[in-house]
Amino acid sequence: MKLFVVYLVSLFVTASSFSCESQHRQQQRFHHVVLFQTSKREEFDAHTSTTRSRFLTQAVITSVAASTGPIFLFQEPALARGRATLEFAYDKYTPRIMAGGSFYKSQLKNMIAGNDFAGIKSALAEPPKKSKEDRAKVDGGVTERASQAGQFSDSRVIVAMDLFASQFSDNSISPKTKAMKKEVDELRSIVQTMDSLAKQALGEESAGGGFFGLGKKQPNKSEISQKMKELYIEGGTAWNRYVFAANDGLPVTFNKLPYL
Numbered sequence: 001m002k003l004f005v006v007y008l009v010s011l012f013v014t015a016s017s018f019s020c021e022s023q024h025r026q027q028q029r030f031h032h033v034v035l036f037q038t039s040k041r042e043e044f045d046a047h048t049s050t051t052r053s054r055f056l057t058q059a060v061i062t063s064v065a066a067s068t069g070p071i072f073l074f075q076e077p078a079l080a081r082g083r084a085t086l087e088f089a090y091d092k093y094t095p096r097i098m099a100g101g102s103f104y105k106s107q108l109k110n111m112i113a114g115n116d117f118a119g120i121k122s123a124l125a126e127p128p129k130k131s132k133e134d135r136a137k138v139d140g141g142v143t144e145r146a147s148q149a150g151q152f153s154d155s156r157v158i159v160a161m162d163l164f165a166s167q168f169s170d171n172s173i174s175p176k177t178k179a180m181k182k183e184v185d186e187l188r189s190i191v192q193t194m195d196s197l198a199k200q201a202l203g204e205e206s207a208g209g210g211f212f213g214l215g216k217k218q219p220n221k222s223e224i225s226q227k228m229k230e231l232y233i234e235g236g237t238a239w240n241r242y243v244f245a246a247n248d249g250l251p252v253t254f255n256k257l258p259y260l
């Protein structure tokens with residue numbers, strides 16, 4: 001319980017560190033943060049009581065369903081491809097996913113709170129394309145290029161989430177994979193928007209067509225800063241929904257993925 005209170009406090013600090021908002025936005029943010037809390041609570045209780053966890057899982061599903069419409073419900077553990085294959089994929093992809101999650105809630109959060117647009121851009125940067133020089137290298141330059149990918153880049157984190165989601169399907173796509181991929185798509189689009197906003201703030205990109213209902217008007221830095229903070233909360237919420245879907249029905253021998 002003490003632990004849970006600490007979570008609440010840290011989430012509140014997260015929410016309140018982003019100031020300068022209208023009352024309406026504050027309410028919206030609070031609503032999303034509540035989703036973070038509910039998920040966190042479910043995870044916390046899962047460690048302490050199975051029965052309670054079941055009950056809370058149901059509560060999470062109900063509360064998520066009430067706020068976002070249709071939601072997944074898995075009756076059976078999804079293990080379409082067999083345990084050995086899942087173990088292999090788990091070991092291969094989840095370290096990247098977990099490292100991405102801890103980067104998101106610490107460094108990336110600080111960059112966003114501090115309007116460090118150059119930092120955000122480099123955190124989301126894709127590795128450079130394979131060059132002629134790379135081909136001459138022993139490993140084709142794979143190691144070097146991978147080290148140049150941002151800590152929360154698509155190729156480092158979101159691709160791993162996507163591939164891990166696919167592991168829960170065989171010939172046909174399972175509801176679990178579908179639920180996980182829905183959040184992958186959402187997070188991917190949020191990250192692309194964050195990347196574009198960071199580049200706009202740095203003057204490297206223009207707003208182009210339709211920008212969040214602002215038309216072709218170039219947003220100023222305070223608008224970009226505001227939108228970035230909203231995207232951070234939306235992305236974190238999508239992340240936690242992904243974790244919820246990934247953990248649901250995961251065999252007990254696997255460690256559950258942590259929520260943000």
Ligand SMILES: *[C@@H]1O[C@H](CO)[C@@H](O)[C@H](O)[C@H]1NC(C)=O
Nearest residue numbers: 217218219220221222223224
């Ligand atoms: C940015 O744009 C908004 C909306 O057009 C405006 O209210 C605000 O004063 C602008 N801020 C700055 C620093 O220019």
